[in-house]
Ligand SMILES: Nc1ncnc2c1ncn2[C@@H]1O[C@H](COP(=O)(O)OP(=O)(O)OP(=O)(O)O)[C@@H](O)[C@H]1O
């Protein structure tokens with residue numbers, strides 16, 4: 722089978738600063754992620770995980786190397802072009818939810834539809850889509866609640882509904898369970914599994930081996946390079962320096 726990858730990078734480098742203080746946050750990262758994969762990115766603090774996620778999420782550009790996202794070379798796009806790609810192809814889930822306060826769950830989920838310039842949906846259609854997205858994460862009965870009226874796990878569900886609203890090619894999650902207790906964490910992981918089963922491609926950064934073990938594949942990053950990549954990564958990456 723010759724399917725087109727969702728993510729294909731070739732020798733990505735990201736250099737911060739210049740001269741003596743230059744830091745290679747990424748030092749030659751080549752990864753391929755296919756449609757329908759559920760992947761964790763792990764690694765010690767400072768290893769380059771966020772730098773990699775920012776590039777994969779089209780929030781930043783590599784200093785060198787190539788990034789092809791769902792068939793489109795995005796390595797050299799400008800800020801506006803990257804923003805358009807983010808809106809069309811990507812859904813983001815953050816550790817701290819990033820919801821607008823004093824704004825209902827429904828309106829939070831509708832937001833990405835309002836930014837999308839070229840669609841001509843009516844407000845009723847947008848609202849219908851947002852209701853359906855909230856129902857799909859089990860929050861049909863919370864559409865009119867504001868973030869401060871929701872639990873942490875429920876806030877993250879709203880954020881997931883928002884991430885899904887544009888039917889993205891790729892979901893990027895940066896420590897999605899980082900602020901949650903273990904019960905809510907497992908509920909969010911169940912939901913991500915569900916989304917994966919429904920065909921979504923998910924890339925997630927996590928510090929927690931228990932969480933990474935939920936995914937099919939773990940990419941372990943160290944010193945800006947891919948140290949290991951495979952099913953067993955959570956164990957290899959779990960305790961840097963400690964014996965395996
Ligand atoms: N804007 C910046 N300017 C200079 N150096 C930076 C910048 N952002 C990151 N770095 C450096 O790049 C390296 C990788 O940072 P990055 O944030 O990607 O690590 P990380 O793996 O996400 O770490 P953590 O687990 O602590 O979040 C670090 O050495 C960091 O100090």
Ligand SMILES: [Mg+2]
Pocket residue numbers: 770771772
């Ligand atoms: Mg980070």
